[in-house]
Amino acid sequence: MVVEVGYAQAWDLEACAPWRPMSVEEARKRDAAGLPYVAVYREPGGKAPLEVRLVSWRDHYVGLWVYDAEGRRTYSLDMRLLDDPSRLLRRYSVGWYYTGPETAEFDEACPRITVDLFPDGRGQRTEERQGQGGGSHITSPRLRDDERWMDRPAFGEWPLLSAQAYGLIEPSAFEAAEVAEAAEPGRGDVPANCWRPPRPVQPGPVNELFRPGVRVTDGYHPEMTVVEPCRVGTLRVPSGLLAISGPDIDHGDGPRITVPVPPGEYVLDEARVRFSYHCEWRETEV
Known part of the structure; x- marks a missing residue:
């Protein structure tokens, strides 16, 4: 079976199509530089991709x-x-089993x-x-080490996982897809409807x-108003090294970091907010 491989800067989630296609050479450069890109595998002439x-x-x-x-x-x-740059952890996976061709995605x-x-x-x-x-039925997966991890392959040498899903037994022959338009991978921001690499939440x-009167929200609670902070004490840091740990540090496996700061005493203020919500039992705002 022949499988066509195309490369792009991103993947358009709404159109289910590559965004800003690029040549193999450009994709190889982005791979070497660590920059984001996508590889799209499909049967020649096929509308839906085999895998992305x-x-x-x-x-x-x-x-x-x-x-x-x-x-x-x-x-x-x-x-x-x-930590090991030579292998990848299969961190999380989800498989959907559609009951018929008319079942909507997800x-x-x-x-x-x-x-x-x-x-x-x-x-x-x-x-x-x-x-x-x-x-739901929850179990502990019994997997071998090679089922949890995979060796990091070189560019263009990824295994075709969809071959298992489609029952393809014979080794696939890969050919490069034609680039339908001139690629400008370095210009412009990736649109909101395209895939972006997951990154840690920013502070x-x-x-x-700590500014009274400011309106804030955490996305779950209703909009809140910052009130005057409360002074709760002082923190002495004579060593110039501040140690910070997670709330579960007593169990020995919590996160812990150290941050260098100028030695001295630091005022500790507690931030406070005020908000109201409709109480359905009292039928009033509280």
């Missing part, structure tokens, strides 16, 4: 999406490059299986069933939490 690979080495991330003939995503795999009624793995060997497999009985506007 999303690569961003600078973000320590590789994603893989497998599609069916209806253009629905059937499998999603997130892989992470951790339909809530669709049975699916998710697998959550951690580098220390722990993990969780969740099977969400539908129909009579329904519910919020901490200073705003």
Whole structure:
């Protein structure tokens, strides 16, 4: 079977199509530089892709999406490059099992299986069933080391995972797809409807939490108003090194970091906010 491989700067989630296609040479340069790009595998002339690979080495991330003939995503795999740069952890995966060709993509009624793995060997497999009985069945995945990890392949040497999904036994022959338009991968921002590499959450506007009158929200609670901060004490740092740990540090596995600061005493203020909400039991704002 011949499989056509095309490259692009990003993947348009709405159009299910590559955004800013590029040549193999340009994709190879981006791979070497660690910049984000996607590789799209499809049968020649096929409308829906067989699979889409999303690569961003600078973000320590590789994603893989497998599609069916209806253009629905059937499998999603997130892989992470951790301490060892030569191999990838199969960090998280989800598979959707559509009950018919008319079932919508990601339909809530669709049975699916998710697998959550951690580098220390722990993990969780969740099977969400539908129909009579329904519910979820959670187990601990029993996987070999080579099932949790995969060697980091060289550019252009990724295995075709969709070959298993489509029952392709014979080795596939790959050929480069034609670039339909001139690529300008270095110009302009990637549109909001395109895939972006996952990145750590950035710190919020901490200073705003100490300015009375500022309106803030955390996306879950209603809009809140910052009130006057409360002085709670002082912190002495004679060594010039501030140690910070997570709330579960007593268990020995919590996060911990040290931050250099000028030695001295630091005032501790507690940020406070005020908000109201409608209480359905009292039928009033509280």
